[in-house]
Amino acid sequence: MTIFGVALLAICTLIGVFIGDLLGVALQVKANVGGVGIAMMLLIAARVWLTRHGGLPHGIKLGVEFWATMYIPIVVAMAAQQNVVAAVRGGPIVLIAAVGAVSLCFAAVALIGHLGRDRTHEAEVEPELERGGKVIAGSFQPGDPEHAFSTAKGA
Amino acid sequence: MLHMIEHVFIEQSLVAAFAVVGAVMWISLAISKRFTAGRVHGSAIAIVMGLALAYGGGLMTAGQKGVADIPVFAGIGLMGGAMLRDFAIVATAFEVDVVEARKAGLLGVLSLGLGTILPFIVGVVVALAFGYTDAVSVTTIGAGAITYIVGPVTGAALGADSAVMAMSIATGVLKAIMVMVGTPFVARWIGLDNPRSAMAFGGLMGTVSGVAGGLAATDPKLVPYGALTATFHTGIGCLVGPSILYLGMRALLG
Numbered sequence: 075m076t077i078f079g080v081a082l083l084a085i086c087t088l089i090g091v092f093i094g095d096l097l098g099v100a101l102q103v104k105a106n107v108g109g110v111g112i113a114m115m116l117l118i119a120a121r122v123w124l125t126r127h128g129g130l131p132h133g134i135k136l137g138v139e140f141w142a143t144m145y146i147p148i149v150v151a152m153a154a155q156q157n158v159v160a161a162v163r164g165g166p167i168v169l170i171a172a173v174g175a176v177s178l179c180f181a182a183v184a185l186i187g188h189l190g191r192d193r194t195h196e197a198e199v200e201p202e203l204e205r206g207g208k209v210i211a212g213s214f215q216p217g218d219p220e221h222a223f224s225t226a227k228g229a
Numbered sequence: 230m231l232h233m234i235e236h237v238f239i240e241q242s243l244v245a246a247f248a249v250v251g252a253v254m255w256i257s258l259a260i261s262k263r264f265t266a267g268r269v270h271g272s273a274i275a276i277v278m279g280l281a282l283a284y285g286g287g288l289m290t291a292g293q294k295g296v297a298d299i300p301v302f303a304g305i306g307l308m309g310g311a312m313l314r315d316f317a318i319v320a321t322a323f324e325v326d327v328v329e330a331r332k333a334g335l336l337g338v339l340s341l342g343l344g345t346i347l348p349f350i351v352g353v354v355v356a357l358a359f360g361y362t363d364a365v366s367v368t369t370i371g372a373g374a375i376t377y378i379v380g381p382v383t384g385a386a387l388g389a390d391s392a393v394m395a396m397s398i399a400t401g402v403l404k405a406i407m408v409m410v411g412t413p414f415v416a417r418w419i420g421l422d423n424p425r426s427a428m429a430f431g432g433l434m435g436t437v438s439g440v441a442g443g444l445a446a447t448d449p450k451l452v453p454y455g456a457l458t459a460t461f462h463t464g465i466g467c468l469v470g471p472s473i474l475y476l477g478m479r480a481l482l483g
């Protein structure tokens with residue numbers, strides 16, 4: 075059942091955000107601390123557990139991956155509601171601070187991004203990564219037996 | 230007639246948003262294929278179109294939520310709001326390779342630390358250069374350079390002036406927009422093509438909307454790795470902004 079996948083995703087998100095709120099209270103911060111990240115780890119753990127206990131049912135896969143395929147459209151909707159006018163009209167302090175912070179951080183990614191890379195493992199998981207990329211991009215291959223949508227249709 | 234169409238859009242706000250965003254995606258993919266031969270990702274063009282719509286909406290309504298302030302497009306606010314955005318981000322975790330993510334854990338922590346302190350320093354230096362000398366204003370502007378949520382949270386905790394708060398938020402928003410638009414262009418130079426560097430990227434750039442948009446426009450397979458670290462960034466910033474960073478600034482500036 076597809077709803078099981080959506081519900082699993084919802085439960086992981088709710089628990090993660092709740093723990094993030096608790097962390098925020100514990101640290102006396104007026105913000106959620108890593109709730110979404112914790113939710114992601116819960117979902118990864120759920121996937122690993124399901125795969126070990128008799129495999130991932132198609133419905134669950136379909137329910138979760140549907141929302142992953144909606145990721146980019148949702149990000150476009152997010153972009154469409156940014157306060158672009160305020161950002162553009164911010165004046166020199168805003169412009170220099172933002173440009174400076176972004177360029178410095180890009181440079182830092184270049185410096186530390188390659189630390190401790192394990193190219194053999196990367197090569198091993200490359201097909202899996204590509205498949206995930208296709209799901210998130212929403213451009214899955216119709217004949218791909220690995221894909222939830224095609225397998226769900228076939229089932 | 231027009232009035233009735235408007236009524237449908239307002240009543241079916243989320244459904245209307247699906248249709249509008251679908252149209253934007255379709256146009257963007259067509260532009261990507263026809264005019265750039267696929268070199269510029271359709272999603273990158275769609276995000277820029279979204280930002281352009283937000284600019285237009287902001288000019289029309291003088292509101293703060295871009296196109297979502299126009300009543301017929303209110304559904305965009307729900308579709309791209311924090312709730313569904315986070316829901317979709319969590320869903321991408323289904324595609325994560327556990328071993329790779331675990332091995333990059335330490336790198337993620339390092340990048341989160343650097344991603345908090347580096348932008349803060351830049352913000353502080355710029356604020357000082359423009360003549361701000363009190364610790365509260367300088368810290369608030371520096372915090373805005375971390376993310377647009379850390380800025381106002383820090384400013385509110387310290388009782389910063391409202392003009393300084395507005396500047397701090399604008400800095401964070403501009404940073405997020407620059408990350409969304411700029412990432413595809415610099416990805417090759419900064420080696421952003423594998424899960425490890427994506428995790429470093431998430432921690433360093435921080436801003437969830439910037440990272441979410443930037444990675445979507447660059448290479449969707451990197452999204453979950455970047456998001457995994459980026460989602461901790463704002464919380465950490467809100468933790469250290471009004472505390473350690475402010476105390477440090479007060480000690481420096483007296």
